[in-house]
Amino acid sequence: MNEQIRLARGAGQLAGRTVMVAGASSGIGAAAARLFAAEGAAVVVMARRGDRLARLVEEIEASGGRAAASAGDVVRAEDVERGVAVALERFGGLDGAFNNAGYVGSVFGPLHEQPQEDFEEIIDVNVRGTWNCLRHQIPVMLAAGRGAIVNTASPAGMIATGAPAPYVAAKHAVLGLTKATAAEYGEHGIRVNSLVVGTTRTEMLSSVIEAKPELESAFVARQVQKRMAEPQEVAEAALWLLSDRSSFVTGSHVAVDGGILAI
Numbered sequence: 001m002n003e004q005i006r007l008a009r010g011a012g013q014l015a016g017r018t019v020m021v022a023g024a025s026s027g028i029g030a031a032a033a034r035l036f037a038a039e040g041a042a043v044v045v046m047a048r049r050g051d052r053l054a055r056l057v058e059e060i061e062a063s064g065g066r067a068a069a070s071a072g073d074v075v076r077a078e079d080v081e082r083g084v085a086v087a088l089e090r091f092g093g094l095d096g097a098f099n100n101a102g103y104v105g106s107v108f109g110p111l112h113e114q115p116q117e118d119f120e121e122i123i124d125v126n127v128r129g130t131w132n133c134l135r136h137q138i139p140v141m142l143a144a145g146r147g148a149i150v151n152t153a154s155p156a157g158m159i160a161t162g163a164p165a166p167y168v169a170a171k172h173a174v175l176g177l178t179k180a181t182a183a184e185y186g187e188h189g190i191r192v193n194s195l196v197v198g199t200t201r202t203e204m205l206s207s208v209i210e211a212k213p214e215l216e217s218a219f220v221a222r223q224v225q226k227r228m229a230e231p232q233e234v235a236e237a238a239l240w241l242l243s244d245r246s247s248f249v250t251g252s253h254v255a256v257d258g259g260i261l262a263i
């Protein structure tokens with residue numbers, strides 16, 4: 001293992017690896033795809049917005065990286081299956097996955113004010129989407145006898161943060177899926193962890209703040225560092241969890257949350 005870690009340092013932390021990033025068209029996922037590619041991975045980027053993915057692939061290739069797009073919805077099993085197939089066809093395997101697609105809902109308020117459709121979409125994207133990704137990625141990793149997976153959760157997956165209740169429930173479920181799959185596949189060389197993401201400057205957050213501008217200062221006030229994260233700061237932790245540097249970390253989570261959970 002030490003030898004592997006040394007090699008990875010010399011050649012990029014994900015050199016020779018193929019990593020699928022779901023929810024890659026903006027924010028944390030797009031930043032992660034750029035970072036993973038810069039660290040030597042071939043990345044398969046997946047999200048619904050194909051035009052954004054095509055631009056991201058162009059950008060990564062222009063800086064000397066390797067990338068392929070697979071437009072699709074994580075809620076649809078066949079779209080996720082296609083993403084995994086692209087990894088196999090274009091790059092010959094799947095060593096890592098960052099299951100990062102998420103949806104917070106259209107109403108940032110109490111449960112009785114939330115529309116039924118929000119509940120369904122929040123559970124679908126965060127829970128079914130993560131489950132779909134795991135379900136199609138794990139068989140490839142099982143066959144290879146190794147793999148690393150990171151699922152994006154939130155402090156809302158651990159405490160009631162004030163985020164919509166279905167989102168709190170959904171992110172708790174993401175942590176549950178992480179622990180269960182880590183336990184099931186640990187002895188087969190597959191590590192599964194969650195990334196607990198604090199308030200980060202992305203499109204998801206902008207849409208929440210646009211609807212309720214007073215939330216911006218409330219979000220910042222909750223962070224002990226009194227600022228939001230930039231997507232790259234979050235992506236760094238995903239990189240660590242996918243690399244061999246975290247070789248004894250599984251069934252766990254890394255909180256990049258600006259201290260929300262500390263107070």
Ligand SMILES: NC(=O)c1ccc[n+]([C@@H]2O[C@H](COP(=O)([O-])OP(=O)(O)OC[C@H]3O[C@@H](n4cnc5c(N)ncnc54)[C@H](O)[C@@H]3O)[C@@H](O)[C@H]2O)c1
Binds near residue numbers: 073101
């Ligand atoms: N920004 C924050 O403050 C914050 C805090 C905690 C957790 N998170 C989580 O971080 C993750 C990334 O979000 P972000 O903040 O970068 O926002 P974002 O809106 O920029 O990115 C979300 C990504 O998920 C994709 N996506 C959404 N639904 C999808 C679907 N059904 N199929 C495929 N792709 C889909 C979007 O296209 C986009 O690429 C999410 O899981 C979110 O819940 C974000």
